[in-house]
Amino acid sequence: MNTPQNHLHALGQILAANEIITDADAMAPFCLDQRRRYQGEVWAVLQPRSVAAVQAIMRYCFAQQIAVTPQGGNTGLCGGATPHATVAGRGVILSLGKLNRLRQLNLADNSLTVEAGMVLAEVQRLAAEAGRFFPLSLASEGSCQIGGNIACNAGGLNVVRYGTARDLVLGLEAVLPNGSLVSQLQPLHKNTSGYELKQQLIGSEGTLGVITAATLKLFAPPQSVCTAWVALGSIDAAVDLLAAVKNQFGERLSSFELISDYALSLSSAYSQLPAPLVGQWHVLLELTDSFAATDLTEPLAELLHQHGWDEAVVAQSHTERQNLWTLRENISAAQRNIGASIKHDIALPIAAVAAFVPACAEAVRARFADANIVVFGHLGDGSLHYNVFLPQVLGNEVYAYEDAVNELVYEQTLALGGTIAAEHGIGQLKNHWLPRVRSEAELAWMRANKQALDPQGMMNPGKLLPP
Structure with a gap:
């Protein structure tokens, strides 16, 4: 019989003892998201130090139909790196934090190749030491990891000039659900050789494979x-x-x-x-x-x-x-100091932002008269953080009102040609909204890709795709 103990014994042949966490207290931080919005349950956290170990883990989990939740710095805001409730007792977290080495610095191609577990601030530091600039910049850059940034197509403060994570990736290495390795890390500035798996993996939130390394674009530093x-x-x-x-x-x-x-x-x-x-x-x-x-x-x-x-x-x-x-x-941080709020990571055509803000505030306050609304964001690329506080409910109990508030905010967003996910991704927070954002043809294409790469649905179950 395949029990967690049997699985742990098999995985112990792949990983060192200090690369497997099974103690409940030690696993707890990996099973809770940053906002304390979602809490998952797994029987092990795996922390491989090599790509070969990631491949072996995936081959074993694929054969045994074990659910795998890839996790970077666990700084996500949509529950994308937290095990879904449906995998309780039958899954593992694959934490990439120990896969964090510099692979190559290539100044001729202005590129840097690093492993997925490298913290974003360290990527920035390595670029600066080489007299170059890596422009991806987020509030969580001291703890988020580059693999997670790529998996969510992170944006941040410099998108106006440099684009999102998708625009900053020249090459990608990933392990597919069956353990196959796809490694295209060459810093090619042009490549028209067919369908591009790299672009499917960027923004896929760990549902199609595990990103293990990336070749990133560097730029001249601002003087x-x-x-x-x-x-x-x-x-x-x-x-x-x-x-x-x-x-x-x-x-x-x-x-x-x-x-x-x-x-x-x-x-x-x-x-x-x-x-x-x-x-x-x-x-x-x-x-x-x-x-x-x-x-x-x-x-x-x-x-x-x-x-x-x-x-x-x-x-x-x-x-x-x-x-x-x-x-x-x-x-x-100032918002967290007040309490819990219902957060929205939306984007609109820039020309529509001025119409959206008062119309949405009117709709929200017609239903929740005492709502306090915090609006800020990256107007240069049309993305806004639109957060709603209900002053009488400042704990996690506010999430009981989440569906009602989201309906109001997202209706206004979609009516003006916007999207419900600008830079934080979909995760498990917004996947039931995806049919309102994507056409049936687009959803069919997404499901076909998921089926082709992950026929057993073992990769990050319950995330991104509609339930």
Whole structure:
């Protein structure tokens, strides 16, 4: 009879004793997501140190029909790396944290090849040591791992200039559910040799295979930086500002963040930093150039003055710049300090954001009159974090209202041509909404790919695809 003990004995022939965790207390952090929204149950956490070990694990689990939940830094916000309730007692977590080596630095191709368990901040550090820049930047970069970033097609602060994780991957290595290795890590800048498995794996949230390594694009490091904070009376004005800055500065625009006055007030109190300006809406923008002598401050100041955007401050020192970014980056922590909220990671056409925000607030408050709404995000690429607090319910009990709030927010989002998942993925939080976002033809294509690569449904069950 195949029992967990028998499976552990077999896996013990593949992994060292310190690569298998079975103690309930030691497994607990792996089984709970960052928001404490989902809690799973497995009989082991596996931490392989080699790709060969990952292959052997997958071959065994495939043969024994054991559910596998791949996990990186466990920083996801949609339950994508937490074992689904349906796999309790019949699955394992495959943690990639010990598969974290540098494979190759290639300055001729401006590329860096690293294993999936490398923490994002370490990828950034290695690039900087080589005199290069890796632009993917997230609030969780000190703990999230590059494999998870790729599996969720992470976005972050620099998408305006550099794109999402999908745009930053030149090559990929992955182990498929049956243990087969697909390794295409060559830093090819052009490749038109048929269907691209790499692009299917990016954003697949561990449902098609286990990403084990990636070859990443590097860039010239910014030498000139201009960071500005602008207070505005409306989102329409912020969109006009975005268009003007894009038109004048082109690819030098790296970040363009929208922050509501309420979001700023929360972060200001939490960060113990004064708000830079008074206004209903705020924009934090950053221009960068690889030339050290480039003057970005004066032309930006002229642009702002010409268009009447006079409520603006430009950072005059590294400390001032850091303080402005701290106010932006601490919004999430400031929210956690209040309590639980119903979070939304949405994206809209940029031109539709100004219509969405008041219409959605009206719809939410018509049903929940005392709702507090925190709006902030990456206006430069149209993605927003739209979070709803119900002041009378600040614990996890608020999730009892999640379906009702989501219905209101997502209806408004979809009506304006948006999406319910901008950069956090689908996971188990939003997979029942996928038929509202994707056509039946697209869903059929997704299911066909899943069936071809994972016919037993063992890879990250209960995630991404509709139940």
